[in-house]
Amino acid sequence: MEEQLKMGVTEVEEDDEHDSKESVLQRYFLQEWKLVKSLLDDIISNGRVSDISSVHKIRSIMDKYQEQGQLLEPYLESMVSPLMYIVRSKAVERAAASEEILEVIKPVCIIIYSLVTVCGYKAVVKFFPHQVSDLELAVSLLEKCHNTQAGTSLRQESTGEMEAKCVILLWLYILVLIPFDIASMDTSAGNNNYVGSDEPPPLVLKILEISKDYLSNAGPMRTISGLLLSRLLTRPDMTKAFTSFVDWTHEVMSCMSNDVVNHFQLLGAVEALGAMFKNGSPKVLVSVIPGVWNDTSALMKSNTAARSPLLRKYLVKLTQRIGMICLPPRHQSWRYVGRTSTLGGHITADRIETNQYNNYINNDLSNFYQEPDCHDEEDMDVPDIVEEIIELLLSGLRDTDTVVRWSAAKGIGRVTSRLTYLLSDEILSSVLELFSPSEGDGSWHGGCLALAELARRGLLLPISFHKVIPVVIKALHYDIRRGPHSIGSHVRDAAAYVCWAFGRAYCHADMKSILQQLAPHLLTVACYDREVNCRRAAAAAFQENVGRQGNYPHGIDIVNTADYFALSSRTNSYLHVAVCIAQYDGYLYTFVDELLNNKICHWDKSLRELAANALSSLAKYDLGHFSSTAVGKLLPCTLSSDLCMRHGATLAIGEVILALHECEYILLPDLQNQVAGVVLAIEKARLYRGKGGEIMRSAVSRFIECISSARVQLTDKIKRSLLDTLHENLRHPNSQIQVYLMTLSISC
Missing domain, CATH: 1.20.5 (Single alpha-helices involved in coiled-coils or other helix-helix interfaces)
Known part of the structure; x- marks a missing residue:
């Protein structure tokens, strides 16, 4: 009992x-699970969708998780498996009535495909039924969907025809992996003639015919068809079908037509080839490499590729995968291994690295960065085609589109991981050439992405830090003015990614001195960059280095101050976050130099005004430096021929003088005389005239207010001149200047 x-x-x-x-x-993952479950239970109990509104409700709920698809993964099995069972059971029951079965499964496929778009096909297809007998059933179902043509694209979207085709293609993507000869699964007449033969059976021919047709589609069916073909044609029993498909792709890639349909077919063919070279066995693929590479290189140089960024992206992907097939995987002893896989290994490794680092410091730093021993790898046989592949990938780093540069950078990292140290060092030198001043912003961005990939994979050794770090620092501040705007935010963002990769890849002993160089520049970007994505990227890179490297002075305090939300506001970043960080050693003068050299003369008027206020906020940390060095550097800039420079310098001098006065700092008489003569010098140079005269009048008015509040010593002549300037500004037709002057309270 x-x-x-x-x-x-x-x-x-x-x-x-x-x-x-x-x-x-229910609380922390899918908050609407109760509603979704009730709708699904109703569909499952009825064996079909009785109310189409329930499908729209489920899809609208799923769409809210587009950026957080991992939250749905605990529920996928309970949602996907019953729905696919309905699709399978209806296909078995109503094999003859094509119209009726499609009307039943289309709404169900809309729900399944919405999960695919949110969570990705890899997470969803795991719960598809995969019995051997389902192969012929799925092909029959796909054939029925293919033969049913929608009247318009709007009807196709509303009825779920596209979703049904995509789901069935994904179902076949799993089913073609059966470990038996596909010909033995084909129950059509005369199938025994195909068992053990190179000729593809009728079942395979149907899949090939339909998939080739879908490769010309502009939607997701093109990508899924390529995935299906990559799984099917790389099977050991599909050798002849694979060769036939490669010949077909040769015809497609050789046809330089401007027709839209042919262009989508070209995209589909190249994408399918890329998927095959990713999933296929080298034994199957190596025989077709020469022909595919000739088509790829010729197409990359054609006008067709020049007009299509997506095509160039697919070609770069295909190129790098050809290179991976040409270079068999092997262990490279020269690669950098920074961390072990166990907690005890981490502790032991950290102790060993710290002791080694101390020994090197005490003896000779030159021994710390040594050339790796490469004698065991000198006999590596590298095919001639690899050199052409690397050249194409390096040219892809200069591409005008980000997606192509990103794919080329990943290709550089993957191919380099299978080369010797000497060859990898040549690739690094070629990447560093992208950072030449004569190169454009695309080359700098592609070079940063390539450096990040090399570092992340342990292919950038500490011996090369002295060449890489100066380049990364320049990229962190890359900002090229183009007329009324500037370019370079993507370069700065990529440079922050390089610093983030450094923090993840290297040990503390190798990064200690490097982090001391990078930290001030990372925090300068985090506080003062114009773009919020660059500020957050730099802060994330600094946080990654602090968290993984450790023992960094005031690292935790700075990370807590410069967090994701604090940096969302540019004003808060300039006037609060930067001021809090500047109190720590090593940051104040870097911040001041950034404001004086880059932000005071920025093309954005609001940023110049904010930089002037930020400069005054930092004055309290070193009054003498600001009164002598900062103001002394700004005074000549008030007469600069560049409007942005003289406008920012005039505002900055006034704000700094006022800040010094509030800190009870007494200016030297000579400095007071120089400050008092700024407005007279501007008027004598006639800098109110022409373009920009209005903003100079506004800056001069604010300057007069600041020096008057700071009680700068002025002669009677200068006072009368300043009053005349204010009266003249008050008569200016610009209403903003008039309103500003009406609110001033000047004590002269």
């Missing part, structure tokens, strides 16, 4: 624990 009671209590506890886990999932 007692044992039964104990068992009962245990069952109750387990039920409570299960309920609590389910409530946690």
Whole structure:
């Protein structure tokens, strides 16, 4: 009796624990799970969708999780498996009535495809049925969907025809992996003639015909068809079908037509080839490499590729995968291994690295960065085609589109991981050439992405830091003015990614001196960059280095100050975050130099005004430096021929003088005389005339207010001149200047 009671209590506890886990999932993952589950239960119990509004409700709920698809993964099995069972069962029951079965499965496929778009196909297809007998059933279902043509694209979208085709293609993507000869699964007449033969059976021919047709589609069916073909044609029993498909792609890639349909077909063919070279066996692919590479290189140089960024992206992907097939995987002893996989290994490795670093410091720093021993790898046989592949990937780093540069950078990292140290060092030198002043912003961006990939994979050794770090620092401040705007935010963002990769890839002993160089520049970008994505990227890179490298002075305090939300506001970043960070050693003068050299003369008027206020906020940390060095550097800039420079310098001098006065700092008489003569010098140079005269009048008015509030010593002549300037500004037709002057309270 007692044992039964104990068992009962245990069952109750387990039920409570299960309920609590389910409530946690409902609360923190899919908040609308109860509603979704009730709608799904109704569909499953009826074996079909009785009310189409329930499909729209589920899809609208799923769409809210587009950026957080991982939250739905605990529920995928309970959603996908029953719905696919409905699709399979209806296909079995109503094999003859094509119209009726499609009307049943289309709404169900809309729900399944919405999960694919949110969570990705890899997470969803795991729960598809995969019995061997389902292969022929799925092909028959796909054939029925293919033969049913929608009247318009609007009808196709509303009825779920596209979703049904995509779901069935993904179902076949799993089913073609059956470990038997596909010909033995084909029940059509005469299938015995195909078992053990190179000729593809009718079942495969149907898949090939339909998939080739879908490769000309502009929607997701093109990508999914390429994935299906990559799985099907790289099977050991599909050698002849694979060769036939490669010949077909040769015809497509050789046809330089401007027709839209042919262009989508070209995209589909190249994308399918890329998927095959990713999933296929080298034994199958190596025989077709020469022909595919000739088509790829010729197409990359054609006008067709020049007009299509997506095509260039697919070609770069295909290129790098050809290179991976040409270079078999092997262990490279020269690669950098910064961390071990166990907690105890981390602790031991950190102790060993720290001791080694101390020994190197005490003896000779030149021994710390040594050339790796490459004698064992000198006999590596590298095919001639690899050199052409690397050249194409390096040219892809200069591409005008980001997606192409990003794909080329990943290709550089993957190919380099299979080369010797000497060859990898040549690739690094070629990447560093992209950072030449004569190169455009695209080359700098592609070079940063390539450096990040090399570092992340352990292919950038500490011996090369002295060449790489100066380039990364320049990229962190890359900002090229083009007329009324500037370019370079993507370069700065990519440079922050390089610093982030450094923090993840290298040990503390190798990064200690490097982090001391990078930290001030990262925080300068985090506080003073115009773009919020660059500020957050730099802060994330600094946080990654602090968290993984450790032992960085005031690192945790700075990370807490410069967090994701604090940097969302540019004003808060300039006037609060930067001021808090500047109190720590090593940042103040870097911040001041950034404001004086880059932000005071920025093309954005609001940023110049903000930089002037930020400069005055930092004055309290070193009054002498600001009164002598900062103001002394700004005074000649008030007469600069560049409007942005003289406008920012005039505002900055006034704000700094006022800040020094509020800190009770007494200016030297000579400096007061120079400050007092700024307005007269501007008027004598006639800098109110022409374009920009209005903003100079506004800056001069603010300057007069600041020096008057700071009680700068002025002669009677200068006072009268300043009053005349204010009266003249008050008569200016610009209403903003008039309103500003009306609110001033000047004590002269």
